[in-house]
Amino acid sequence: MTECGPEAEAVTRGLGFDCHDVSPVVSMRPPWELANWTLPLLELLVIAGAVFALVHAIRRRRAGDPTNLALWWTSLVYLFVIEPPLYFPEWFGLDDIYGFIFAHNQFTVQFMWDRLPLYIIAFYPMISQLAYEVVRSLGIFAQRGALAGSVAVAFVCQVFYEVFDHIGPQLKWWAWNPANAMVNQPMMGSVPMKSALLFASVSLGAMTYLVVRLPGRWRLAAGLPAPLSMVIAGSPASLFGTDVTGQAWVLGAELALIWVAGVWLIVTAQGLPDVSAFARIYPACYLGVMAVFWVTVSGVPITSVVYALTCFAGAGLVLARLYRVRVLV
16 A cells, blocks of 8 residues: 555554554544643644634634635645645655655544644644734734735744744654655754745745735635745755755755844834734743643653754744734723
8 A cells, every 4th residue: 555655654653553554534533542642732732723813814804804814724725735745745646756754643633544633734724824913913014015024924933833843753743754865854853954944934934925915816826836935945955966964054044044034024023003812822822832842851852952942932032022012902
């Protein structure tokens, strides 16, 4: 079965299950039967955030601004464009290019041979709304325009996403395929640098830009071309071929540019008077739960603790700036 080849079998067994023994459509299991207590708590955190974001987006739409709701749905379009080729590259004739990349652990609700957890579906609209709503509330879109706002979104996605991304392998939320040097190298601790830059920042920033700029219903189509931004941003590193060190320097330089531009935009933001309940409550809750996960990690870290702490500091800076904005009651 191509859905559970030798590499997938090895990775999933390392997570504690056999990928041959899964449902091709949907599987459900009690939360107390998961690998550890952090898995169901993670599901609750992310799914609740997506629901909270949807409620907020509907309220914004009723108030005359459809951008939040369009971005919420566009994030799902993007999900179904990007995820299946990552899970099953052989279905799309991409196995020689990408190969087997990673596998999720078993969660409470899962789809597609247990490759797609429900919380991952919720993660896309949650993280896109978290970043957009924070940046919108800081006034960057209104005062500096769509491009600057989308760069700020890329930065906010980076700092909030990477505190999650760096701890996931340690808590067995997923596992990368170490044999896939083409996609998963160079690594920053336990996180492929291409994922940290291209997926966690570039594509989400590009998708937000398209949603803000496109008119009407065309916004929902923004999830279709957004993955092309990863190809463009990843091209300089690809020029180094199999030279992992050269790739790392290029990817690191691009990531540094996002940090420099993002910090400057956040620090100089003037803010708006209409900070939403979602922006005031959920990002802090998300970061707080992630901090609990990090505190409870045992054993030798296999990730880049320095970068994870830097992302925590970056997220803290974002929240500090946000809470200085006057809130209308």
